[in-house]
Amino acid sequence: MDKVNLNLKKRRVISDKVFKIGVTVAGTYVLVIVVLMAFQLMSESYPIWEKEGLSFITKTDWNAVEDRESFGALPYILGTLATSAIAMMIGVPLSIGIAMFISDAPAKIGAPLGFLVELLASIPSVIYGLWGLFVFRIYFRDWIETPLHNAFGDNVWLFSGNPYGLDILTASVILAIMIIPTVSAVSREIMKAVPQQQKEAAYMLGATKWEMFKLAVFPYSKTGLIGASILGLGRAVGETMAVTMLIGNATGISAIPSSLFGSSQTMSSIIANEFVEASPASIHMPALIGVGLILLLIAIVINVVAHLLVTRMLKIKEGAINN
Amino acid sequence: MIIAIIPLGSILVEVFKNGLTAISIEFLTETPGSVGSGEGGIGPAIQGTLIIVGLSSMIGVPIGVMSGIFLSEYGDNALARFVRFFNDVFMEFPSILLGIFAFLIIVLVLGHFSVWAGAFALSLIMFPIVARTTEESLKMVPMTYREAGTALGLKKWVITFRIVISAAKSGMVTGILLSVSRIGGETAPLIMTILGSSQFFSSMDTPMDALPLRIWRLSLLPYDSAQLQGWGAALVLIMIIIGINLGIKYYFMNKKNGFFGQLIKQRRNTTK
Numbered sequence: 001m002d003k004v005n006l007n008l009k010k011r012r013v014i015s016d017k018v019f020k021i022g023v024t025v026a027g028t029y030v031l032v033i034v035v036l037m038a039f040q041l042m043s044e045s046y047p048i049w050e051k052e053g054l055s056f057i058t059k060t061d062w063n064a065v066e067d068r069e070s071f072g073a074l075p076y077i078l079g080t081l082a083t084s085a086i087a088m089m090i091g092v093p094l095s096i097g098i099a100m101f102i103s104d105a106p107a108k109i110g111a112p113l114g115f116l117v118e119l120l121a122s123i124p125s126v127i128y129g130l131w132g133l134f135v136f137r138i139y140f141r142d143w144i145e146t147p148l149h150n151a152f153g154d155n156v157w158l159f160s161g162n163p164y165g166l167d168i169l170t171a172s173v174i175l176a177i178m179i180i181p182t183v184s185a186v187s188r189e190i191m192k193a194v195p196q197q198q199k200e201a202a203y204m205l206g207a208t209k210w211e212m213f214k215l216a217v218f219p220y221s222k223t224g225l226i227g228a229s230i231l232g233l234g235r236a237v238g239e240t241m242a243v244t245m246l247i248g249n250a251t252g253i254s255a256i257p258s259s260l261f262g263s264s265q266t267m268s269s270i271i272a273n274e275f276v277e278a279s280p281a282s283i284h285m286p287a288l289i290g291v292g293l294i295l296l297l298i299a300i301v302i303n304v305v306a307h308l309l310v311t312r313m314l315k316i317k318e319g320a321i322n323n
Numbered sequence: 324m325i326i327a328i329i330p331l332g333s334i335l336v337e338v339f340k341n342g343l344t345a346i347s348i349e350f351l352t353e354t355p356g357s358v359g360s361g362e363g364g365i366g367p368a369i370q371g372t373l374i375i376v377g378l379s380s381m382i383g384v385p386i387g388v389m390s391g392i393f394l395s396e397y398g399d400n401a402l403a404r405f406v407r408f409f410n411d412v413f414m415e416f417p418s419i420l421l422g423i424f425a426f427l428i429i430v431l432v433l434g435h436f437s438v439w440a441g442a443f444a445l446s447l448i449m450f451p452i453v454a455r456t457t458e459e460s461l462k463m464v465p466m467t468y469r470e471a472g473t474a475l476g477l478k479k480w481v482i483t484f485r486i487v488i489s490a491a492k493s494g495m496v497t498g499i500l501l502s503v504s505r506i507g508g509e510t511a512p513l514i515m516t517i518l519g520s521s522q523f524f525s526s527m528d529t530p531m532d533a534l535p536l537r538i539w540r541l542s543l544l545p546y547d548s549a550q551l552q553g554w555g556a557a558l559v560l561i562m563i564i565i566g567i568n569l570g571i572k573y574y575f576m577n578k579k580n581g582f583f584g585q586l587i588k589q590r591r592n593t594t595k
Contacts, residue, residue: 015478015480016478016479016480019478019479019480019483020397020479022389023389023390023392023393023396023397024393024397024402025389026385026386026389026390026392026393027389027390027393027394027397027402027403027406027454028402028406029386029390029450030390030406030409030410030413030450030451030454031405031406031409033413033424033447034409034413036424036428037420037421037424040424040427040428041420041423041424041427044427115572116328116331118568119331119565119568120330120331122504122505122508122564122565122568123331123334123508123561123564124507124508124509124510124535124560124561124564125508125510126508126510126535126538126539126557127334127338127508127538127557127560127561128334129539129542130538130542130553130554130557131330131333131334131337131338133542134337134542134550135333135337136330136333177330231415234415235415237417238415238416238417238418238419238420239417240417240418240419240510240511241510241511241535241539245539245542245543268417268419268511271419271423272419272511272514275422275423275426275514275515276514276515276518280431289423289427292419292420292423295417295419295420296416296417296420299415299416299417299420300412303411303412303415303416304412306415307408307411307412
C-alpha cells in the first residue's frame with residue numbers, strides 16, 4: 001500500500017514539473033520575441049548606421065538610386081510627430097467628452113453608445129483608408145480645406161499650398177477618428193474608478209454637471225487620463241495603412257511637413273510603401289529597417305509610460321489567483 | 324458623441340451601398356481579371372484570408388493559452404509580473420514592425436515570400452490578446468474548484484485542463500474570436516510576408532492573397548471598376564469582422580449578471 005502511494009506521488013511531481021516548465025516557457029515567449037525583435041532590427045539596420053552614422057536621424061535626403069544612395073530619416077520622424085500631434089489635439093478632447101457622456105448617462109443609453117464606439121475600433125484600418133480616400137477626402141477638401149485656404153491664403157504658412165485632400169490634415173483627422181475608441185474606452189474606466197462620494201459631495205456643494213467633473217473627476221483621474229491619451233498616441237504613431245493611403249507619400253526633403261495641406265510621409269508609411277521594392281543587397285533595406293528601429297524605440301517608450309500611468313491610476317492588482 | 328457616430332455610420336453606409344453593387348457569385352469565387360477591366364473577383368483573397376487566419380490561430384492560440392495559464396496559475400512572482408507587463412506593451416506594438424520581424428527571420432532566410440511568414444507575423448499579434456483573456460477567464464474560476472480537484476488527488480495539469488479550463492471555456496473562446504477579428508483586418512504585416520497574388524493558393528512557399536491586401540491594391544488603381552471591387556471586398560471583410568463582434572456581443576455580453584457579463588466586466592477593469 002505504501003509503495004503504491006509513493007509511486008503515485010513521484011509520478012505526480014514529475015508530470016506537474018513538466019507542465020510548469022511548459023507553461024513557463026510559453027509565458028516567456030513574449031520576452032524572447034521582444035528581445036529577438038530588437039536584436040534583429042539592430043543587426044539588420046547596422047549597414048545604414050555604419051554608413052550614415054547618427055546623421056541618419058538628422059539628414060533629409062532619400063535617394064535609392066545605385067551609387068548615389070543617401071538616406072535620412074528626419075522627414076518621416078517629423079511627419080509622424082506632426083500627424084500624431086494633430087490627431088491627439090482633435091481626438092483626445094473628443095474622446096474624453098465621449099467618456100464623460102457615457103460614464104454619466106443612464107445605462108440604457110450609455111451601454112449601446114459604448115458598444116458603437118467599440119465597433120469603431122473593430123473596423124480594419126485598411127477600410128478607414130478606403131473610406132478616407134474615396135469619401136471623406138472629397139467632402140473634407142471641398143467643405144473644410146478649400147474655405148480655410150481661401151480665408152487665409154498662401155500668406156499663412158499653416159494653410160499654404162493647394163488643398164488636394166491627400167495631405168497631413170486629412171491623415172491626421174482619420175487618425176483622430178481611429179484613436180477615439182481606445183482613448184474613450186480607457187478614460188471611461190478611469191472615470192468609473194472615481195469614488196461616488198466625491199461626485200456626490202460636489203453636487204451637494206451646488207455644482208453643475210460640468211463643475212462636478214472639474215471639481216471631483218478631473219483632479220482625481222488626471223494621471224489616468226494622461227495615460228489613456230498616451231495609449232492613443234501609441235496607436236497613432238504605429239498606425240500604417242490608413243495613413244499610407246492618405247498622406248500623399250512624398251519622400252526626401254519634400255516630405256518635411258511645412259503646411260497642413262502638404263503631402264508628407266510617416267515612419268510606418270514609408271516602410272509600407274517601399275519595403276517590398278527595396279533590394280536586400282543594397283543599403284535601401286537597412287535604411288528602412290533603421291526607420292523601423294526608431295519606430296520600435298518610440299513605441300516601447302510610449303507604451304511603457306502609458307501602461308505605468310494607467311495601471312497606477314486603476315490600482316490594478318496584478319496578481320495571480322489568490323492561492 | 325455625435326461626431327464619433329457620424330464616421331461609423333458613413334463608413335457602414337458607403338461600404339454597403341458601394342459593396343452591394345459589386346458583389347455577385349462570380350465576384351466572390353473567381354480570380355481577378357486583367358487590371359482595370361472590372362472583371363473577375365476576389366476568390367483568392369477570401370481563400371487566402373481564411374488560410375492565413377487559420378494558420379496563425381494554429382500557432383497563436385496554443386501559445387496564448389499556455390501563456391495565459393502561466394500568468395494565472397503560476398503568476399505570483401517577479402517573472403510573471405514582467406511577462407504580464409510586456410504582454411500589455413507588446414499588444415500595442417505597431418503591426419508593421421511585426422511584419423518586418425517575420426520578413427527578417429523567415430522570408431530572408433528562406434529566400435522567398437512565404438505563407439508561413441504571414442501566419443507567424445499575425446500569430447504575434449494574436450497571442451498576447453489570447454494570453455490576456457485566458458488569464459482573466461481562468462482567474463474568474465473559484466478557488467474551491469481547484470481545491471476540490473486537489474482533494475481528489477488529481478495532478479495540477481489535470482486540474483487545470485479538465486476542471487479550470489472547462490469552467491472558463493466561454494471566456495477563452497470570446498478572447499480567441501476577438502483576436503481573430505483583429506488579425507482578419509491586418510494589412511501592414513502581410514505586405515512584406517505574403518505579398519499578394521492573383522492566383523488561388525498553390526503552396527506554402529509562394530505569395531498568397533488576402534482580403535485587406537486586395538483592398539489596398541485595388542484602392543491604388545486609377546480605375547472606377549477597381550474602386551468598386553475594392554468596396555465589394557471591404558463589404559465582405561467588414562461583414563466577417565462585425566459578424567464576429569456582434570456574435571460575441573449577443574451570446575456573451577447580454578447576460579448582464581451572469582458569468583459572462585461579470586467576466587467581461589472584470590476583464591475590462593484589469594486589461595486597461
